[in-house]
Each structure stands twice: as C-alpha cells, then as structure tokens.
Amino acid sequence: MKMNMESLTEKKVRNTSLLFMGLAHILYLKDYLKGSVFALIELIFLVSIPKVIKNISNLITLGTPKPHLPIFQRDNSTYMLFDGIITIIFILLFFLMYYISVKSARKSYQEYKIKGRRKNVRESLADISTGSFSLFGLLPALLLVVFFVLVPLIFSACVAFTNYSAPNHITPNNVVDWVGLDNFRTLFGGDILWGKALGRVSLWTLVWALLATTTCFFGGFIIAVILRESKIKIAPVFRGIFILPYAVPSVISMLVWQNLLNGSFGTVNRTLMKLGIIDKVIPWLSDPWLAKFTVVMINLWAGYSYFMLLTTGSMTAISQDIYDAARIDGANSFQVFSKITFPLVIYQTMPLLVMSFTHNINNFGAIFFLTGGKPVVADSATTSAGGTDILITWIYDLTINLQKYNMGAALAVMIFIILAPFAIFNFSRTKSFKEGEL
Amino acid sequence: MRTLNKIIIYIFLIVTALITIYPLLYVFSAAFSKGQSISALNIIPFGDGINFNHFRYLFKETNYLNWFKNTFIVAALTSALTVLIASLSAYVFSRFNFTIKKTMLMTLLILQIFPSMLAMIAIYVLLLRMRALDTLWGLVLVYVAGNIPYNTWLVKSYMDTIPRSLDESARIDGASHLTIFFRVILPVATPIIIFLAIVTFTAPWMDFIFPKMILRSPEKQTLALGLFGFVTDKKSEFGSFAAGSILVAIPFIIFFILGHKHMISSFGAGAVKE
Structure with a gap:
C-alpha cells in the first residue's frame, strides 16, 4: 500500500485513530505491534458490549424478586451491584485506552515529521518494553487496590442508598432496591x-x-x-x-x-x-x-x-x-x-x-x-x-x-x-x- | 527548693511507672495463678503462688500452637507481598512517566485515609465469590491490598531521593529495568524496606475484624481470635488469656525495647519525607 505520506496530516491521523483503536498505527505509522494490541483491546470491548449492557441494567434495577425460584437461581442484588461497579470501571478504562491510543498515534506522527522516517522495529520494541514494564510493574498493585479497596469503598458508598438490611432485604433470599436518600x-x-x-x-x-x-x-x-x-x-x-x-x-x-x-x-x-x-x-x-x-x-x-x-x-x-x-x-x-x-x-x-x-x-x-x-x-x-x-x-x-x-x-x-x-x-x-x- | 523539686519529680515518675506496670503485673500474676476467672484472682500479685496450669491447658487443650502458626503465616506472607508489590509500583511511579500517573497517585493518596473496615461487606462478597472465605490467603490478600496505597507513597517518596544518575549509569551498562530495580534501587532503599517489612509484619498479629469475618473453622483461627475467645461475654478464662497473651507479648516487648530508637527515627523519616 503506497500511502502518500506528504498528504498525511495530523488531523487525518487523529481521525483515523478515533475511528478504530490502533487503525492509524497500522495504516499510516506502520507500527503493527502497537496497532494490533490497540485493535485487540477495541475488539474485546466490542465483543463484551452485550455483557456490559446487561450488567449496567442490572446495576440500575438490582434485580427483581423471583420468590418462586429456588434461592440460588434468584437475582442476587449484591453480586449485581458489585459487577455493575466493576463494569463502570471497565468502561472508563476502555475510554482511557482510547485516549492513550489517539495520543500515542499523534505523538508518533509528530516524531515522524521531525525525524522524517518511521520508528524502526528496535525503537518500537524499546518503547513497548518500557511501557509494558510500567504496566506489569503496576499491575499487581492496581488489581489489588481496584478489587479490594476502590470497588469495595464505592460499593459501601452505594449501599448507603439502598435498603440492604435484615430482615426483609438480605441477599440471596430477597432482592435489594435503591431507596435514594431514605437512610x-x-x-x-x-x-x-x-x-x-x-x-x-x-x-x-x-x-x-x-x-x-x-x-x-x-x-x-x-x-x-x-x-x-x-x-x-x-x-x-x-x-x-x-x-x-x-x-x-x-x-x-x-x-x-x-x-x-x-x-x-x-x-x-x-x-x-x-x-x-x-x-x-x-x-x-x-x-x-x-x-x-x-x-x-x-x-x-x-x-x-x-x-x-x-x-x-x-x-x-x-x-x-x-x-x-x-x-x-x-x-x-x-x-x-x-x-x-x-x-x-x-x-x-x-x-x-x-x-x-x-x-x-x-x-x-x-x-x-x-x-x-x-x-x-x-x-x-x-x-x-x-x-x-x-x-x-x-x-x-x-x-x-x-x-x-x-x-x-x-x-x-x-x-x-x-x-x-x-x-x-x-x-x-x-x-x-x-x-x-x- | 532544689531537693523539693527533685522529690516531686521522683514521686511523679514513680507513680507513673507504677500505673504503667500495674496491668502488666496482673497479667503475669493471672497467667501463673490457679483459677481461671478474674474474680478469683488474688488482689496481691502472685498471692497464690506460682502455677503452670494455664500454659499446660493452652498447649494441650486448645489450638494455641495452630493459632500461632496461622498468624505467623499470614503476617509473613503479608509482609513479603506488601514489600514486593509496593516497592515495585513505587519504583514505576518514581522513575517512569505515563498518561494517568498523576490521577493514580492522587487516588492512592485519598484511598489510604479510609480504613478497609469501612468496606467490610463488599470485601466479604468478593471473597465469597472468589471462594476465598475461610482461607488464610484470602486474609493475606485483604491485608496486602489495604497496605498498598499508603506504602506505595512511602516508598516512592524515598526512591525519589535516590539520584537518577545511579539508574542511568546502570542502563548504559545494559541493565534491564528489572535488574536496575533489584540490583540498584532496592539495595539503596533498604532502610525504608526494612521499616515497611517490620510494620506490615507486626500489624496482622493483633488484627481482629478481618480474621473474625473471614476465618470460620476452628483450625484456621488466628491468635487475636483465639485470645479474644477466652474472655467473651459468655465465658471468662482470664488465666488462659493472660498466659496466651504474655507468650505473644514477650517477643514484641523484647523487640521494641531493642529497636525503639531505630523505629522512631524511621517513623519520623517516613512521615516527614513525603
């Protein structure tokens, strides 16, 4: 594919990378490795959209009472609340990745303008090794803090706006409802x-x-x-x-x-x-x-x-x-x-x-x-x-x-x-x- | 006037010392007493002679050794994992630049002020789904996660003071990021690492809330749970409680008396450095 690099503008790079994550990396910047990682992230997100929608709607309703079902098949409001919060964090993370991908495409483009050539494989690998080192260095801390500190704290802040209490609203037997500022x-x-x-x-x-x-x-x-x-x-x-x-x-x-x-x-x-x-x-x-x-x-x-x-x-x-x-x-x-x-x-x-x-x-x-x-x-x-x-x-x-x-x-x-x-x-x-x- | 002053000072110090020793004296006296309940304890310390019944009872009739082992495992793992994870993320925060670094650091700083206890229910739900209830590793995860926000900051602030020229010269020699972390940065950051290891090792020994919530089966109890079990509303086995307590407290006391000077200077360093 012979792209006329002279006609490539920063706007074009931005728009292409906005269209699909990693597209600008692959099409214009020939940074296939980075581009495919970004594209993979977007694919994962697109595939999980049905699940995301279900979790968000569960978060809004917190489940409906189904007294005729056995206990373990009933809607579990606490799980729904938990999953809902994690889903929201997941969505935020996706948009963050999108932002990062656009930013990275623009940065690579500017470097290309200055240097007059694309990054070679070695430079690109060095980039990725530094980036992945900070990612994997932080990953254990991030996972633990998100799942055991951040989500639980948000969860408990949310519970303050529900009727989650004994004797009538305890999961898994019964469902919990949002009650606004009642408490x-x-x-x-x-x-x-x-x-x-x-x-x-x-x-x-x-x-x-x-x-x-x-x-x-x-x-x-x-x-x-x-x-x-x-x-x-x-x-x-x-x-x-x-x-x-x-x-x-x-x-x-x-x-x-x-x-x-x-x-x-x-x-x-x-x-x-x-x-x-x-x-x-x-x-x-x-x-x-x-x-x-x-x-x-x-x-x-x-x-x-x-x-x-x-x-x-x-x-x-x-x-x-x-x-x-x-x-x-x-x-x-x-x-x-x-x-x-x-x-x-x-x-x-x-x-x-x-x-x-x-x-x-x-x-x-x-x-x-x-x-x-x-x-x-x-x-x-x-x-x-x-x-x-x-x-x-x-x-x-x-x-x-x-x-x-x-x-x-x-x-x-x-x-x-x-x-x-x-x-x-x-x-x-x-x-x-x-x-x-x- | 001078002697009068001195007498007043002595009286003050002696009275304070007596009040300080008072409860400790009764713990020892109860540990070596015959009876179990506090009401049977002679008000004259060691008034009923010395007796090793309670220690025998602890080791023969209760799971004391098991509690001790469990607590030790939890404390050691918590300490090791906290040191590893917090110092690695501190290194990344201190030496690398990435998009949401500021936001992440601020979030950690805000999170560290809220005790994990406020989020008890959610942690319970999470562990339930992970099938980590009634396991020691579930408890360790909760402790480590709770330790990370504050201690990442603590170690990061320390690492910020280590000159970057150290890592750069290592990088020129071809060292990888991981090598630089383990071979260059960690050795220089030893004082703060030791401080962190000690603090995170001692904390789980006497935590009560999370073990109570997470650990159910009798063979998985920790020391704090076991000791608390001796003196609930339902029963009063103060003698056994006292015996069990001094066995835990003595290593702590020896450690503190030997190390308090070092501890305090680290405390100061840790708090003011940020």
Missing part, C-alpha cells in the same frame, strides 16, 4: 432516635479523637521533658518502663484493662475496697460518663509511650546552639522551653499529630475491646449505639450484629465526609504538590 433522612431527623444517636456518636467521635490525641501527646511530651531536664541518673530505667505500653499489642492491653476494671470482679475495685478507699464499686465501664472518661484515660496509658519516644527524638534534633544563644541572652529555663523547645517540637510533630487524630477517629480497638461500645443508653435498643460507641464501632455493630448494612454504609459515608479534609491536607503536604508537580 440519610432517617439519620437526619426522620427518626428521632436515630437522629439523636447520630448526633451523640458523631460528637463523641470528634471529642474522643481530640482528647485521645492531645492527652497522649502532652502526656508523652511532659514525661520526655522531665526525663531530659531533671538529669536524674536512672532516667533510662524509667524510659524502659514507660515504653512497655507501646510494646504490648493493644488488643491485649485493652482486654486486660477491661477485666481489671470490671465492676464487681475487677481487681481495681476489689483492691480499692480492701484498702477501704471506697465502699461501693465504681462503675468504671458501665456508667455512660465515667466510661467515656475511663476510655480516654486507658488510651492515655496505651498511647503516651509513642509520643514520649517521638518528642524525645524531636528534642534531640534541636541544635544545641539555639539553647546556648538563648542562655547567653539571659533566658530562664521556662522561657527556653516555651519559646524554643515547645514550638519546635510542635512544628516537627504536627503531621504526626494530624495522622494520630485521623487514626483515633477510626480507633476501633481502643473502644471495642475495652467497652464494646457499651454501656447501654436510652436509644441503644433501636440503634444499637452505646454510650462509648464511636462511628466505626457503631458501624461494626450495625453490620456484623444487626445486618443493617444500609445504615452502616450511611455512617461510613459520614466518615468519608469527616476524613475528606484530612485527605486534602495529606495531599497538600506532599513535596510534589508544594513544588507544583506530581
């Missing part, structure tokens, strides 16, 4: 008990995260400063002891505390009674307010070591020159601390403080293993949210124990919203963002 209406005032529980739990989640982070930070910081400034000889011994809570896996320490603080059997109350300090048991974990206090205190026990180590490290990094200069200027030790040590340490540990805050918002272990979200409060019978439940433990309860997947998912959307600013913060903190490129 959010229930949460935001449609139902007084749910509304109250949501307000109470969200507020406590934020207060908890704030208290948990600040108590641990200042607890650890104070101890680090004392160990450093007091110049006592056995400081390393103390440091060795103070590190222990960090080393013990937190599930273990929380379960231990739960037992020690048990109302009538726990050693704490029994010891205090024996010593005659109290004559009635203290309801450490069964009074709604005291339980909140206890949870924060036990978390302080478990968490101060980390910040002690961190602030110790951060203080060691402050240059001695600054201190010497301050001393010469006549600053007393309090001034040195408040004007130099404190601001520098805060500045250095700020990103970790923010991380610790988001960690505490989702700190399932600290609540679940200590109180299980209990004690029971007024609205617990309907909503299952207890006095110390934070959003994530409440979601666990709703999902695992009550199978109210829709409500659990609606709360997960709430967590998305709370965490979104932190995701943005994370992003703005990256070096690449600061330098204006990624």
Whole structure:
C-alpha cells in the first residue's frame, strides 16, 4: 500500500485513530505491534458490549424478586451491584485506552515529521518494553487496590442508598432496591432516635479523637521533658518502663484493662475496697460518663509511650546552639522551653499529630475491646449505639450484629465526609504538590 | 527548693511507672495463678503462688500452637507481598512517566485515609465469590491490598531521593529495568524496606475484624481470635488469656525495647519525607 505520506496530516491521523483503536498505527505509522494490541483491546470491548449492557441494567434495577425460584437461581442484588461497579470501571478504562491510543498515534506522527522516517522495529520494541514494564510493574498493585479497596469503598458508598438490611432485604433470599436518600433522612431527623444517636456518636467521635490525641501527646511530651531536664541518673530505667505500653499489642492491653476494671470482679475495685478507699464499686465501664472518661484515660496509658519516644527524638534534633544563644541572652529555663523547645517540637510533630487524630477517629480497638461500645443508653435498643460507641464501632455493630448494612454504609459515608479534609491536607503536604508537580 | 523539686519529680515518675506496670503485673500474676476467672484472682500479685496450669491447658487443650502458626503465616506472607508489590509500583511511579500517573497517585493518596473496615461487606462478597472465605490467603490478600496505597507513597517518596544518575549509569551498562530495580534501587532503599517489612509484619498479629469475618473453622483461627475467645461475654478464662497473651507479648516487648530508637527515627523519616 503506497500511502502518500506528504498528504498525511495530523488531523487525518487523529481521525483515523478515533475511528478504530490502533487503525492509524497500522495504516499510516506502520507500527503493527502497537496497532494490533490497540485493535485487540477495541475488539474485546466490542465483543463484551452485550455483557456490559446487561450488567449496567442490572446495576440500575438490582434485580427483581423471583420468590418462586429456588434461592440460588434468584437475582442476587449484591453480586449485581458489585459487577455493575466493576463494569463502570471497565468502561472508563476502555475510554482511557482510547485516549492513550489517539495520543500515542499523534505523538508518533509528530516524531515522524521531525525525524522524517518511521520508528524502526528496535525503537518500537524499546518503547513497548518500557511501557509494558510500567504496566506489569503496576499491575499487581492496581488489581489489588481496584478489587479490594476502590470497588469495595464505592460499593459501601452505594449501599448507603439502598435498603440492604435484615430482615426483609438480605441477599440471596430477597432482592435489594435503591431507596435514594431514605437512610440519610432517617439519620437526619426522620427518626428521632436515630437522629439523636447520630448526633451523640458523631460528637463523641470528634471529642474522643481530640482528647485521645492531645492527652497522649502532652502526656508523652511532659514525661520526655522531665526525663531530659531533671538529669536524674536512672532516667533510662524509667524510659524502659514507660515504653512497655507501646510494646504490648493493644488488643491485649485493652482486654486486660477491661477485666481489671470490671465492676464487681475487677481487681481495681476489689483492691480499692480492701484498702477501704471506697465502699461501693465504681462503675468504671458501665456508667455512660465515667466510661467515656475511663476510655480516654486507658488510651492515655496505651498511647503516651509513642509520643514520649517521638518528642524525645524531636528534642534531640534541636541544635544545641539555639539553647546556648538563648542562655547567653539571659533566658530562664521556662522561657527556653516555651519559646524554643515547645514550638519546635510542635512544628516537627504536627503531621504526626494530624495522622494520630485521623487514626483515633477510626480507633476501633481502643473502644471495642475495652467497652464494646457499651454501656447501654436510652436509644441503644433501636440503634444499637452505646454510650462509648464511636462511628466505626457503631458501624461494626450495625453490620456484623444487626445486618443493617444500609445504615452502616450511611455512617461510613459520614466518615468519608469527616476524613475528606484530612485527605486534602495529606495531599497538600506532599513535596510534589508544594513544588507544583506530581 | 532544689531537693523539693527533685522529690516531686521522683514521686511523679514513680507513680507513673507504677500505673504503667500495674496491668502488666496482673497479667503475669493471672497467667501463673490457679483459677481461671478474674474474680478469683488474688488482689496481691502472685498471692497464690506460682502455677503452670494455664500454659499446660493452652498447649494441650486448645489450638494455641495452630493459632500461632496461622498468624505467623499470614503476617509473613503479608509482609513479603506488601514489600514486593509496593516497592515495585513505587519504583514505576518514581522513575517512569505515563498518561494517568498523576490521577493514580492522587487516588492512592485519598484511598489510604479510609480504613478497609469501612468496606467490610463488599470485601466479604468478593471473597465469597472468589471462594476465598475461610482461607488464610484470602486474609493475606485483604491485608496486602489495604497496605498498598499508603506504602506505595512511602516508598516512592524515598526512591525519589535516590539520584537518577545511579539508574542511568546502570542502563548504559545494559541493565534491564528489572535488574536496575533489584540490583540498584532496592539495595539503596533498604532502610525504608526494612521499616515497611517490620510494620506490615507486626500489624496482622493483633488484627481482629478481618480474621473474625473471614476465618470460620476452628483450625484456621488466628491468635487475636483465639485470645479474644477466652474472655467473651459468655465465658471468662482470664488465666488462659493472660498466659496466651504474655507468650505473644514477650517477643514484641523484647523487640521494641531493642529497636525503639531505630523505629522512631524511621517513623519520623517516613512521615516527614513525603
């Protein structure tokens, strides 16, 4: 085929490659290898169009009830939702490939214009080897992240807009339907008990995260400063002891505390009674307010070591020159601390403080293993949210124990919203963002 | 005044140390006690003498060794796969340019902030269809996938600091991309790789939610499930729980005390580098 390459314009290359993926590569650029790979992708897509349409229509209906059929032949809404999401990702991926193919055709054309000749086989192979290396290098990570992280998160966001819940809408026996914003209406005032529980739990989640982070930070910081400034000889011994809570896996320490603080059997109350300090048991974990206090205190026990180590490290990094200069200027030790040590340490540990805050918002272990979200409060019978439940433990309860997947998912959307600013913060903190490129 | 200060400081430190040791002391005391329930535990630590019943019970009557083995397999595989997959994709992100690199990196950065737990149901459905429920590899896949977004960024940021002239000189010598990755980049990135391996190895030991959801049969339980089983609402075998716990906790404690200085500097490096 003798093509007149002089008459070949960029527009023509673009349009041909838009017509069918890889066509311009094969017809004009003689890059048969690349062209056939692209063409194959388009073929695969064309062949799977019926399946794509079926999956999308299933995603819209989520299946119809067929009570007369045996269970395994009925429409399974969860599978349909899952397949629907994957299909949408598949379609997006196809259009992305299309975009890439057009872009690659234009790029090859421009190179051809400059060099005056087509790519030879060796150059084309080198291109492909680099391209396929990045593809295959990323493939395992991409597959895992798409199937186990991205699709599941989208899935759970979608469930928030369905009625997927026990007892009447559990697959595979029954189908699930889209219900729009109904679950959010229930949460935001449609139902007084749910509304109250949501307000109470969200507020406590934020207060908890704030208290948990600040108590641990200042607890650890104070101890680090004392160990450093007091110049006592056995400081390393103390440091060795103070590190222990960090080393013990937190599930273990929380379960231990739960037992020690048990109302009538726990050693704490029994010891205090024996010593005659109290004559009635203290309801450490069964009074709604005291339980909140206890949870924060036990978390302080478990968490101060980390910040002690961190602030110790951060203080060691402050240059001695600054201190010497301050001393010469006549600053007393309090001034040195408040004007130099404190601001520098805060500045250095700020990103970790923010991380610790988001960690505490989702700190399932600290609540679940200590109180299980209990004690029971007024609205617990309907909503299952207890006095110390934070959003994530409440979601666990709703999902695992009550199978109210829709409500659990609606709360997960709430967590998305709370965490979104932190995701943005994370992003703005990256070096690449600061330098204006990624 | 000076001595008074010193006394106050000592009192503060000693009280803090006592509170810190308090629960740990009772765990040891319970592990070596005679009775099972917390109510039978003598309030004076080791007040009832020393007894090895609970350890005997753990090894003879329960699946403790099996739990330990399962957990070790899961942790080791999770750690190895995370290191391999995250560092390979970090290398690609750090050294290659392709069309949607920016979008992908941003997506990973946003995804890493949401705990996998929020997506429990979907992960359950997926594993059900893959026939991976009640298998250890299903659990490993969930952990590895959850580890990738954050750790890819972590390793990528580290690799960005490795000068490109290193790879270029290797390329001139005719090394392939894979050779450069394994022979040039990975050896230089060892500190962050070790950090990653340790963190991802320790995390599965005490995770509860996913094993609880995925593993059903008694012989496939992990340590966290098994230990939790001793102290549920239904039964209280605090003695066995304590014995089982100290056996897991002791290696951790030794490891942390030996390695905490290194850990903290890595923590700092990991967090600030990005």
